[in-house]
Amino acid sequence: MNQLADHAESRKGRARRLGKNGDGAERHEAIYRSISDAIIEHRLRPGARLREDALAEVFGISRTGIRKILQRLALEQLVTLTPRRGASVTRPTADEAKDVFDARQMVECGLMPEVARRITEADLRELRDMACREREALRTGEQSTAIKLSAAFHERLARLSGNATLAEFVGRLCSRSSLILAVYGSPGHLGCESHDHDDLIGYLEAGNGERAAAFMSRHLKAIEASLSIVEEVDEAPDLHRIFGH
Amino acid sequence: MNQLADHAESRKGRARRLGKNGDGAERHEAIYRSISDAIIEHRLRPGARLREDALAEVFGISRTGIRKILQRLALEQLVTLTPRRGASVTRPTADEAKDVFDARQMVECGLMPEVARRITEADLRELRDMACREREALRTGEQSTAIKLSAAFHERLARLSGNATLAEFVGRLCSRSSLILAVYGSPGHLGCESHDHDDLIGYLEAGNGERAAAFMSRHLKAIEASLSIVEEVDEAPDLHRIFGH
DNA sequence: GGCACCGGTTACGTATACAATTGAAGCGTG
DNA sequence: CACGCTTCAATTGTATACGTAACCGGTGCC
Numbered sequence: 001m002n003q004l005a006d007h008a009e010s011r012k013g014r015a016r017r018l019g020k021n022g023d024g025a026e027r028h029e030a031i032y033r034s035i036s037d038a039i040i041e042h043r044l045r046p047g048a049r050l051r052e053d054a055l056a057e058v059f060g061i062s063r064t065g066i067r068k069i070l071q072r073l074a075l076e077q078l079v080t081l082t083p084r085r086g087a088s089v090t091r092p093t094a095d096e097a098k099d100v101f102d103a104r105q106m107v108e109c110g111l112m113p114e115v116a117r118r119i120t121e122a123d124l125r126e127l128r129d130m131a132c133r134e135r136e137a138l139r140t141g142e143q144s145t146a147i148k149l150s151a152a153f154h155e156r157l158a159r160l161s162g163n164a165t166l167a168e169f170v171g172r173l174c175s176r177s178s179l180i181l182a183v184y185g186s187p188g189h190l191g192c193e194s195h196d197h198d199d200l201i202g203y204l205e206a207g208n209g210e211r212a213a214a215f216m217s218r219h220l221k222a223i224e225a226s227l228s229i230v231e232e233v234d235e236a237p238d239l240h241r242i243f244g245h
Numbered sequence: 246m247n248q249l250a251d252h253a254e255s256r257k258g259r260a261r262r263l264g265k266n267g268d269g270a271e272r273h274e275a276i277y278r279s280i281s282d283a284i285i286e287h288r289l290r291p292g293a294r295l296r297e298d299a300l301a302e303v304f305g306i307s308r309t310g311i312r313k314i315l316q317r318l319a320l321e322q323l324v325t326l327t328p329r330r331g332a333s334v335t336r337p338t339a340d341e342a343k344d345v346f347d348a349r350q351m352v353e354c355g356l357m358p359e360v361a362r363r364i365t366e367a368d369l370r371e372l373r374d375m376a377c378r379e380r381e382a383l384r385t386g387e388q389s390t391a392i393k394l395s396a397a398f399h400e401r402l403a404r405l406s407g408n409a410t411l412a413e414f415v416g417r418l419c420s421r422s423s424l425i426l427a428v429y430g431s432p433g434h435l436g437c438e439s440h441d442h443d444d445l446i447g448y449l450e451a452g453n454g455e456r457a458a459a460f461m462s463r464h465l466k467a468i469e470a471s472l473s474i475v476e477e478v479d480e481a482p483d484l485h486r487i488f489g490h
Numbered sequence: 491g492g493c494a495c496c497g498g499t500t501a502c503g504t505a506t507a508c509a510a511t512t513g514a515a516g517c518g519t520g
Numbered sequence: 521c522a523c524g525c526t527t528c529a530a531t532t533g534t535a536t537a538c539g540t541a542a543c544c545g546g547t548g549c550c
Binding site for chain 3: 025061062063064065084085
Binding site: 270306307308329330 | 541542
């Protein structure tokens with residue numbers, strides 16, 4: 001529950017009198033990113049409760065602002081808002097996991113031809129840089145960083161298609177994928193193989209959208225296949241199944 | 246601005262003491278639907294301002310609840326939240342319109358094969374009923390109803406794929422499409438041709454997913470082509486361009 | 491006569507206070 | 521000894537109050 005403690009940085013001092021420096025909106029955005037990152041990087045595990053009071057104190061704003069942020073996270077399905085129980089990090093079901101990966105399959109693969117058509121030298125450089133940093137993070141064992149970079153890579157790729165709506169959608173799917181990995185992923189193995197992204201960049205550089213799409217399809221299938229989807233039965237749910245009824 | 250008046254129904258009486266009958270959450274949902282419907286049905290036109298006080302009074306809840314709802318609408322891009330200026334119905338740009346229809350092209354067409362595979366007799370009956378009601382609304386000149394039914398038809402179709410994530414995405418795209426039609430649509434002609442949906446149902450009934458997808462593609466292209474996308478220049482933006490700067 | 495400055499007013503942003511509901515522990519009873 | 525009831529604490533839901541920034545008049549000056 002104190003996994004957010006690293007963000008306290010004694011902000012309570014300035015919290016008392018806020019609003020004179022017009023950083024209101026940016027501050028909210030920063031807090032949103034903090035929580036979002038913490039979830040995506042698995043520093044907040046699925047099921048973790050997010051009490052409004054605690055968050056409000058940690059970030060030095062009142063519950064009003066926190067509620068706004070939690071609501072936004074809920075709409076992106078990163079947190080679950082149970083009516084009188086508060087917020088907690090979403091624990092995706094097996095069905096949701098399948099839906100998310102099916103959706104990624106359709107959208108990300110469908111986007112590759114357009115991306116291959118529009119990609120520039122500068123884009124390629126940036127992608128290579130991201131892939132490189134991701135490999136580095138993997139090598140040095142910085143799991144959190146690697147996870148975030150991987151999601152960022154996929155989103156960046158989608159954004160190169162020029163379609164902001166679909167890019168944003170892919171971004172959300174990637175965030176949710178990170179949650180899915182947290183629940184169903186085998187420990188140690190975290191989704192994207194280290195060299196996969198580099199290979200993908202190669203196809204895009206060659207302008208071969210079809211090959212890129214096919215590779216992306218295999219890539220996503222591989223991630224999904226690496227999941228061990230075993231819906232753990234929580235609280236004696238078999239009573240109904242066991243006794244006829 | 247009083248386009249919401251039909252929903253007042255003198256609720257102020259019970260507003261004073263709320264919370265004893267536990268309709269809090271459902272009430273919020275109802276208000277959300279009211280506003281959402283009003284936008285989708287073009288009873289609230291793009292650009293219309295949505296003042297928090299006014300909405301709060303009309304629906305008999307405090308601004309707190311209204312803000313929550315407006316925020317949700319903003320995340321679905323039905324309303325635009327300008328920092329110190331309040332909320333207004335989103336006026337989609339030409340670029341957004343293109344993005345939305347490209348996204349629909351990819352997702353809705355891509356979903357057709359799976360829908361054709363899973364569709365049941367009951368589903369077909371329901372779809373036919375919806376298409377019928379839509380035709381009827383068109384015939385009797387009830388534009389608002391027709392628009393909403395058309396969007397509902399497309400979303401329902403997507404939901405038959407079994408992928409909740411993609412279905413929800415399609416739903417949002419349809420809502421935004423409705424906004425786009427409000428801005429760029431030619432008056433009188435409102436998107437889907439009256440018999441198109443019936444034809445589509447025919448292909449699905451035959452289990453021909455490929456044909457259905459091809460037809461959906463033409464259908465969406467036809468809608469997009471019917472738009473008159475002329476980005477009106479709003480506030481003297483050409484001064485810089487006109488005088489060599 | 492037009493432009494710029496400037497108060498008043500309106501409406502949003504934030505915090506805080508209160509009400510209501512849920513969860514769990516404690517107690518009593520069958 | 522176990523089950524159910526009651527009470528209490530914790531936490532969210534809602535409303536309201538206050539501060540502050542943005543619009544819109546008027547007024548004075550150039």
